[in-house]
Amino acid sequence: MKKFKYVVLAVFMFLFMGSVNAEVCSYETKAKINNEAANVKVDYETYEYKQNINDPTYDEVIEDSTWYGLIHIYNLTNNLSFKVIDKNGKKYEYSYSDTDNGEFTVNTGIAMSVKNYTVELYYADSDCGKSTVRTFSVTIPRYNIYSDYGECIGNEDYYYCKQFVTLDDIKESEFKSGVKAYSEEKEKKQQEEERKNNSIIYKTLTFADKYKWVIIPIVIVVAGGIGYIVIKKRKERIV
Incomplete structure (x- = not known):
């Protein structure tokens, strides 16, 4: 009899939790967030940083330049969180509060070697699921x-x-x-x-x-x- 009560209680709790999750993140809500994820754009840029260096040996100013890589992420919303993963598997997690009105830029450092990155989008609310919503692969070329x-x-x-x-x-x-x-x-x-x-x-x-x-x-x-x-x-x- 006690086992039967436990079984009934477990079924009740499962149905209750399912109904709560359904209310928190309905099918319509997930569809809306998936559409927002579909609008996210990711691209890269290389830019040249120039600076003047004083050369005391020849008493002159030398213009020096270094190329850097950037990853740009656009159209992020507060319903999405995201991760940036480098080629070594190191993950950097961010949320909408880290963005500038939905835009986010990652400085990949000096562009002297080819660098591969992965950008993953997730539901900001874990009640909607913890699996990846969308994935981008970005290759930063080298100078x-x-x-x-x-x-x-x-x-x-x-x-x-x-x-x-x-x-x-x-x-x-x-x-x-x-x-x-x-x-x-x-x-x-x-x-x-x-x-x-x-x-x-x-x-x-x-x-x-x-x-x-x-x-x-x-x-x-x-x-x-x-x-x-x-x-x-x-x-x-x-x-």
């Missing part, structure tokens, strides 16, 4: 020092000549051999294209010379026809 090398002039499309890249760094010797091979291949393609264009012009001129006995009469007939029409129209105007 590429080779983009300033003279070898990149005219080869800006070569990957390691771009200012920011998402691949790991390579040795200077690898960069120089790579950009050299890229430049030679590009020049080869340009020469092939020029030969192709010159070949088309040559073939056209050769064809015209070969069949000039056919082309010349046609040109004369067409020119004569055009001249006849022009003269006829002039006479009609005079009349």
